[in-house]
Amino acid sequence: xxxxxxxxxxxxxxxxxxxxxxxxxxxxxxxxxxxxxxxxxxxxxxxxxxxxxxxxxxxxxxxxxxxxxxxxxxxxxxxxxxxxxxxxxxxxxxxxxxxxxxxxxxxxxxxxxxxxxxxxxxxxxxxxxxxxxxxxxxxxxxxxxxxxxxxxxxxxxxxxxxxxxxxxxxxxxxxxxxxxxxxxxxxxxxxxxxxxxxxxxxxxxxxxxxxxxxxxxxxxxxxxxxxxxxxxxxxxxxxxxxxxxxxxxxxxxxxxxxxxxxxxxxxxxxxxxxxxxxxxxxxxxxxxxxxxxxxxxxxxxxxxxxxxxxxxxxxxxxxxxxxxxxxxxxxxxxxxxxxxxxxxxxxxxxxxxxxxxxxxxxxxxxxxxxxxxxxxxxxxxxxxxxxxxxxxxxxxxxxxxxxxxxxxxxxxxxxxxxxxxxxxxxxxxxxxxxx
Numbered sequence: 001x002x003x004x005x006x007x008x009x010x011x012x013x014x015x016x017x018x019x020x021x022x023x024x025x026x027x028x029x030x031x032x033x034x035x036x037x038x039x040x041x042x043x044x045x046x047x048x049x050x051x052x053x054x055x056x057x058x059x060x061x062x063x064x065x066x067x068x069x070x071x072x073x074x075x076x077x078x079x080x081x082x083x084x085x086x087x088x089x090x091x092x093x094x095x096x097x098x099x100x101x102x103x104x105x106x107x108x109x110x111x112x113x114x115x116x117x118x119x120x121x122x123x124x125x126x127x128x129x130x131x132x133x134x135x136x137x138x139x140x141x142x143x144x145x146x147x148x149x150x151x152x153x154x155x156x157x158x159x160x161x162x163x164x165x166x167x168x169x170x171x172x173x174x175x176x177x178x179x180x181x182x183x184x185x186x187x188x189x190x191x192x193x194x195x196x197x198x199x200x201x202x203x204x205x206x207x208x209x210x211x212x213x214x215x216x217x218x219x220x221x222x223x224x225x226x227x228x229x230x231x232x233x234x235x236x237x238x239x240x241x242x243x244x245x246x247x248x249x250x251x252x253x254x255x256x257x258x259x260x261x262x263x264x265x266x267x268x269x270x271x272x273x274x275x276x277x278x279x280x281x282x283x284x285x286x287x288x289x290x291x292x293x294x295x296x297x298x299x300x301x302x303x304x305x306x307x308x309x310x311x312x313x314x315x316x317x318x319x320x321x322x323x324x325x326x327x328x329x330x331x332x333x334x335x336x337x338x339x340x341x342x343x344x345x346x347x348x349x350x351x352x353x354x355x356x357x358x359x360x361x362x363x364x365x366x367x368x369x370x371x372x373x374x375x376x377x378x379x380x381x382x383x384x385x386x387x388x389x390x391x392x393x394x395x396x397x398x399x400x401x402x403x404x405x406x407x408x409x410x411x412x413x414x415x416x417x418x419x420x421x422x423x424x425x426x427x428x429x430x431x432x433x434x435x
Contacts, residue, residue, distance in 0.1 A: 032056050033109060033121040038166040040128035042228060045169035046082055046094050047129075051107045053089040053121060070120065075106040079127070097129035133210050133230030134164040152322065153201045153238045160193040161208060161232065173214035173228075180207040201268050203237045241323035242267035245316055249329075255309050255336040263300040265318050267325070271295045273318045277304065281313040281328040306333040 037049040051072055072091035074084075079095035086092075097103065108122035140158045141151055151157065161177060163170065179187045179194055182204050187194065198204070210230040242265060249261035265271050274289040293300065306312065314329040 030056055031109070031121045033107065033123040035105075035107060035123040035125050037105075037125060037127055040130060040134050040164075041097060041167075042134055042165075042169060043097055043100055043129055043131055045165065046096050046167040047079075047127060048092060048094055048166065049076075049105055049125070049127070050090065050092040051109075051123065053109055069112055070109045071112045073108050073110065073119075076103075079103055079105070095127075097127070100129050100131045103127050103129065131228070133170075133212055133228050135210070135230060135232065136162050136164070137206065137208055137232045137234040138162055139206065139234050139236055151236050151238050153240050154197065154199050157196045157198065158193065159196060159206055159208075159234075161210060163192070170212055170214070173212040176211045176213075178209040178211075182207070198238055201238045201240050203235060205233055205235045208232045239268035239320065239322055240266075242271070242318055242320055242325040244325055245318055245327035247314070247316070247327060247329040251330065252332045252334065253306065254334050255306050257336065258303050258305050259331065260301070260303045261314075261329070263302065263316065263318070265295070265298045265300070267298070267318075267323065268320055269295060269297055271298070271300075271318050271320050273300055273316065275302070275314055275316045278313050278315060279311065281330070282315060284315040284317045284326065306331075309333045309335045 034052045039047050041047045076095050079097050081095050083094040104126050106124040108119040110119050138160045141155050177189050213227045216226045244266045246264040253259045274292045276288050276290045312331045316327045
């Protein structure tokens with residue numbers, strides 16, 4: 001059975017619709033939509049939101065040559081649309097918020113000849129609308145510093161208010177600025193920039209109140225005064241550059257004696273200190289640091305012990321986030337009068353042994369001389385009838401001492417009398433024997 005004419009027509013229309021959908025489906029995911037705005041905005045001020053169609057990051061496709069191949073669709077309610085501009089692969093709308101709040105804005109892109117087809121790209125953002133003035137407080141210094149957001153004491157601070165008004169909503173308004181620097185200094189100016197000098201380091205906050213007034217025509221052809229305000233603040237930390245390092249400590253010390261030192265930093269902490277000990281004063285290099293310490297105060301205590309006498313020089317470097325300084329400190333080391341502990345025990349042992357040996361020799365000599373004097377009191381001649389109490393000792397003395405006594409008896413007795421006084425006095429008669 002042949003198909004009816006109406007069935008053939010429906011099939012043709014269905015195939016035609018698929019052919020029209022094919023490019024849009026193939027393009028889906030190959031492009032991206034970038035959405036930006038110049039918000040936040042003040043109520044009543046006009047805001048620009050721009051959407052741009054670009055090729056995706058993972059896509060090597062280029063945009064079509066015909067700039068009118070795609071159409072942008074916006075959703076911006078409850079913002080009031082005041083204008084729209086379409087360019088090549090870009091669309092911009094202008095809207096006004098009559099009430100404060102956060103408002104979502106969405107946009108998607110479709111093929112120009114198939115607006116009901118699947119979007120090739122989409123994006124969204126949230127626009128903030130406020131009743132107050134929109135802007136920011138900027139604080140700078142008239143000093144060229146290598147680190148950003150760095151502020152110095154005793155240097156002029158330039159404090160400025162920058163108004164955010166891309167639509168020139170406040171072009172007819174007059175402004176009044178009230179400044180508060182938290183140290184009792186307050187001022188009111190018509191200029192958006194003031195200069196301030198603070199000599200105390202630390203963190204403080206600058207507060208600013210901005211008032212804008214202008215005339216606006218009322219619906220009843222009467223002019224009214226419109227006023228808007230804004231409150232802003234900015235915190236900053238004032239620091240001092242390192243003007244030098246004061247070293248407190250002795251300049252002369254003995255070897256093997258501890259040398260205490262105190263480093264006083266003339267500047268703002270935290271400070272990183274690095275030092276190296278040399279025999280000459282030379283600039284300190286980064287890889288030559290003996291020790292690197294982080295100090296949270298303006299003082300640092302350190303100590304070292306010198307093992308050898310001589311002239312030494314401490315090369316000291318300190319730096320904080322804004323500056324760096326160097327210092328040299330000379331120390332003269334004298335030979336130590338007290339030997340180190342490693343030699344004390346051997347020396348004490350030797351001295352003790354020497355003293356013991358001397359005492360032993362002295363006692364031994366004294367005992368020996370006493371024995372000799374006592375032996376001299378006996379007559380060891382063969383004719384003598386006086387015998388010693390101990391025969392063994394007598395025989396020993398006869399063998400060792402008799403030859404000397406026989407040769408010089410008078411001289412030996414005289415020496416014994418002088419040294420010990422153990423022999424009878426000279427006036428006492430002495431027995432003599434003839435052989």
